[in-house]
Amino acid sequence: MSTYDETSPPDNEPPDGGYGWVCVASCFLLNFSTWGAVSSYGIYLTYYLDDDRFGSASALDFAFVGGCNFAFAMLAAPFVTVFARRFGIHLSMCIGLVLQTTGYVTAGFASHVWQLLLSQGLLVGLGVGLIYVPSIPVLSQWFKSRRSLANGISSAGSGVGGALFTWSTGSIITALGLRWALCITGIITFTLIGLATALVRDRNRQIRPSQLAIDTKLLLRRDVFLLLAWTFTSMLGYTALLFSLSDYATSIGLSRQQATNVIGFLNIGTAVGRPIIGIVSDRFSRLDVAGILTLCCGLLCFIFWIPTQSFALLVVFALLAGAVLGVFWMPDPTYAAKTLAITEGQDDADIRQRYRPFVISHEVTADWVSESELSTALKMSENDMRETNGERVKILVLYGSLRERSYSRLLAFECSRILFRLGADVRVYDPTGLPVKDDVQHQHPKVQELRELSKWSDGHVWVSPEQHGNLTAVFKNQIDWIPLSTGSVRPTQGRTLAIAQVSGGSQSFNTVNSLRMLGRWMRMFAIPNQSSIPMAYTQFTDALDLNDDLEAFVKGEGGSRLKPSGNRDRVVDVMEELFKYTVVMRQHFDLFGDRHSERKEKAAKRTREIEVTKIEEEAGREGNAKSMVTSNTTDIQVATGQEIRNLSRIPVVDDTAISTDAQFSADCGRMCLIC
Numbered sequence: 001m002s003t004y005d006e007t008s009p010p011d012n013e014p015p016d017g018g019y020g021w022v023c024v025a026s027c028f029l030l031n032f033s034t035w036g037a038v039s040s041y042g043i044y045l046t047y048y049l050d051d052d053r054f055g056s057a058s059a060l061d062f063a064f065v066g067g068c069n070f071a072f073a074m075l076a077a078p079f080v081t082v083f084a085r086r087f088g089i090h091l092s093m094c095i096g097l098v099l100q101t102t103g104y105v106t107a108g109f110a111s112h113v114w115q116l117l118l119s120q121g122l123l124v125g126l127g128v129g130l131i132y133v134p135s136i137p138v139l140s141q142w143f144k145s146r147r148s149l150a151n152g153i154s155s156a157g158s159g160v161g162g163a164l165f166t167w168s169t170g171s172i173i174t175a176l177g178l179r180w181a182l183c184i185t186g187i188i189t190f191t192l193i194g195l196a197t198a199l200v201r202d203r204n205r206q207i208r209p210s211q212l213a214i215d216t217k218l219l220l221r222r223d224v225f226l227l228l229a230w231t232f233t234s235m236l237g238y239t240a241l242l243f244s245l246s247d248y249a250t251s252i253g254l255s256r257q258q259a260t261n262v263i264g265f266l267n268i269g270t271a272v273g274r275p276i277i278g279i280v281s282d283r284f285s286r287l288d289v290a291g292i293l294t295l296c297c298g299l300l301c302f303i304f305w306i307p308t309q310s311f312a313l314l315v316v317f318a319l320l321a322g323a324v325l326g327v328f329w330m331p332d333p334t335y336a337a338k339t340l341a342i343t344e345g346q347d348d349a350d351i352r353q354r355y356r357p358f359v360i361s362h363e364v365t366a367d368w369v370s371e372s373e374l375s376t377a378l379k380m381s382e383n384d385m386r387e388t389n390g391e392r393v394k395i396l397v398l399y400g401s402l403r404e405r406s407y408s409r410l411l412a413f414e415c416s417r418i419l420f421r422l423g424a425d426v427r428v429y430d431p432t433g434l435p436v437k438d439d440v441q442h443q444h445p446k447v448q449e450l451r452e453l454s455k456w457s458d459g460h461v462w463v464s465p466e467q468h469g470n471l472t473a474v475f476k477n478q479i480d481w482i483p484l485s486t487g488s489v490r491p492t493q494g495r496t497l498a499i500a501q502v503s504g505g506s507q508s509f510n511t512v513n514s515l516r517m518l519g520r521w522m523r524m525f526a527i528p529n530q531s532s533i534p535m536a537y538t539q540f541t542d543a544l545d546l547n548d549d550l551e552a553f554v555k556g557e558g559g560s561r562l563k564p565s566g567n568r569d570r571v572v573d574v575m576e577e578l579f580k581y582t583v584v585m586r587q588h589f590d591l592f593g594d595r596h597s598e599r600k601e602k603a604a605k606r607t608r609e610i611e612v613t614k615i616e617e618e619a620g621r622e623g624n625a626k627s628m629v630t631s632n633t634t635d636i637q638v639a640t641g642q643e644i645r646n647l648s649r650i651p652v653v654d655d656t657a658i659s660t661d662a663q664f665s666a667d668c669g670r671m672c673l674i675c
Contacts, residue, residue, distance in 0.1 A: 016386075019201060020142030024150050026200035027135050028157035030093075033189040033196070034100070034128045036161015040185075041066040042246035042263045043169045044120075046256055047178060049247065057113035065113075065121040066243045070235070072125030073132065080133040089134035093197040097190060100127025104186030108179035120182070131193060134202075141203040152275040159271030159322065163264045170260040234294060238325055241301070242266070248305075249314060258311050265315050269322020277324075288375070293324040300324070339370060340381050340423030342392070355427035358413035358420070368561070368568075369417045377576045381423040384583045392425040393582050396457035400464035400475025402432055407502040407536035408475075410560050411571070412463045415500065418575040419461070424582075429453055429478070437480040447481050451491065454482045459496035459582040460524065461575075465536075466503040466511040471518075479518055496585055497524040498578035500531035500571070507534040527581050529574045533567045 048054065048062045084092045103123030110116040143150040165185065172181040245266060249259035281289045304317035344352070352359065360367055385392065399412040416426045434446040441447060454460075464475040482491060497519040501511035512530045519526040533539050541561050562568045 016143050016146055018142075020139070020150070023138055023142050023200050024153050026196040027139060027154035028160075029192045029196035030131055030135050030200070031154055031157030032161035033192040034132050035158035036267075037104075037165050037185055037189050038069045038124070038128060039158060039162030039242055039267055040165035040169045040263070041069065041120075042243050043166055043173070043260055044178075044181075045243060046246050046250060046259055047173055050256070051178075053178070054111070054113045054116065061113045061117075063243070065117050067239065068117065068121030069125045069128060070239050072122055073129035074235075076126055076129035077133045080129055084134040089138070089200070089202055090197060092130050092134045093193070093200075096127040096130025096132075097193045097197065098127075099123050099130065100193070101186045101190040103127055104182050104189070108182035108186075131197075135200065138200060138202050149275065149279050152277055152279065152281075155274040156271045159267045159269070159274060162267030163271060166260060166264045166267060170257065230290075230294070237297070237301075241321065241325065245314075245318065249311075252309055252314075254311055254314070262311075262314050262318050266318040266322040266325070269319040270325055271322075273323030273325075297321060297324045339421045340378060340385075341420045342423075342425065351427070355429070356416075356420075358416040358426075358428060360417070367417075368564070369414070369421055372418070372421075372572055374418075374422060374572075374576060377422050377579050380580060380583055385423060392423055393419075393579060393586065394425045394456055394458045395419050395427070395461060395578075395582070396453050396459075397426060397428040397461040398463070398475065398478050399428070399431070400462075400472040400478075402474055405560075406465070407533075407540065408463045408465045410540055411500060411502055411531075411533065411536075411562070412461065414562050414568075414571060415461050415463065415498070415575050418572060419579060422576075422579050424579060427453060427457075431474055431478055434477060434481065437477055450478060450481055451483070455491045457495060458586040459498070459578060460492070460519075461498045461500070461578065462515050462519070463500045463502070464511050464515060466501050466505075466508055469508075469510050471501075471511045471514050476518075479522070482522070484522065492522040492524050494585065494588075494591075495524045496578060496582045497526040498530075498574050499526060500533070500574065502533045502536040504536060505534065507532060525581065525585065527574070527577050529570075529577045531567070531570050531574045533571075539563055539565065539567060 045062055045066060048057075048065075049059055054061075080092055100123070103119045103121075103125075106123070107116055107120035110119055139150045139154060140147055169181050169185065172184060176184075246259040246263045249262045250256065254262075277289065277293065300317060300321050304313060304320070308314050308317055347356075381393070395416075397412050397416050399406065399408040401408045403409075412428060416428055420426045429450060434450065435441045435444050462475070464471040484492075499512050499515040499519065501508075501515070503511070509530075509532055512532055516526050516530070539562060541563055562571065
């Protein structure tokens, strides 16, 4: 049995720093030496087009060489992912290092275009893929709240490398020739990549990722398809601009050095813009940032690039375009299906089995919850977890039916899925086996379980069927078992509450009104919004919709999902509102119990305790006094007995008995003592 800490992030949570910054520097060097070096191909292209070294090779042939860098790097990605998962990222990077270095060095000795295609195109491209692809998930394993910033700094390496390699390559070609330029590039990248490979570390052992390296079913999801389409078109424009801007500069009459400078400024813009984009993406919606910057890049091409005929304007365009170029590299790439849900590897197995029956298998490819636009609440959740050191919002979900196919249970599951995606720690209580409220079963396991969950939670979701115009006895029984107070502790004081009902007939609000009144009696904050689903049997999908078996259909699992409708949209609104209220209010729960009546009661209790303490102290002092009197009396009795024995020997008082005044005084003293 594993131990689950409610307040501390699991061990596999990204640390958001530490050695992660070393990994950021390593990934910076990897991008510097791979994409940065590749970005200088525009300089080689200008040289190839102006030189007759490769005979009758056409401009299209040379364009294929540069295109192969990106093409083979990306085409190798699925295979590299599997390879790196099986053998580790370092072996993949070492193989890529050998291939890339070999490609640059052999390209320097190429005399035919097909040799250039195999060396500077194929080998360099495969090398870049084997080096870069394994490094993609590394920063996501080390960073969470600062992930876009880390990715932005890392991606800036390609811009810095592109600028340095661009200007140095042009100078080396002029001074030493093409062969030495390619060989020196190979030597520099070999050294830097070797250093970065030695320093970079992944966290696969801590995280133990359970997902498939290649999950082909994801390709069937609409959100994933849209993400791939956006990336494809962005990469197409990125490559065209990066490789053709230098040649465009020479086509409008600029010198080769000016063309080199344009590419250098393009990479400078990239180096400066990417970290800034990362910071902005961490602060605002990543989807919005990506969409706006993609639009800006397209507009810049129409506003500046097409009409530009001078070096100055082309430099301005290069700087601006570089700042937004390749925006798809920086933000966390899980745009469309963004989720903060607890993964199976992060979760406690026992808690997941007992309280999360709503979790959908990764094999399900169509899930409307994952496709819902919840960017505002997701960003709010990210900020909250960053401020609370990873502590998630804790939500208890109660439903009011024991039927196998319970629509209140199905709706409770849908509510749970929405909250779970927002990053909440959601637990659904099963009322089966809970005894009817009485005064003798307070120690029953189901009663104790319910009370502990209520005390643990930050907020509740209550879903009840409407029966005879009101909530069900099954649901009311659960609330009755939650005490209004336990000593000085009020388990539901100040907690947030979302309410919903399902009914078999037409629209009704009787149950939600009763739930709201009940929540007020429990001193909870019921959010303004609520959900009431009429004719619930028509609002959920049948088993055949997702090819589930009959058993799953009866139990309300798999295909029993809410159909698209205004009612479903209202459910999303209610859960999003509950989450926002809970994030804001859970930081101030202690203030809600700090009221006049509670303070007065506590003051009276303290006064009684002080009085009791005084009484006990006085009783203690009296006890000590009695002990002292008893001790003295004992001494007196001992002394008295002795004196009596002495007096028994005193003769009858006469003139002969009292010999002296001293003797008389002593005898009188003894008599007084006896008296």
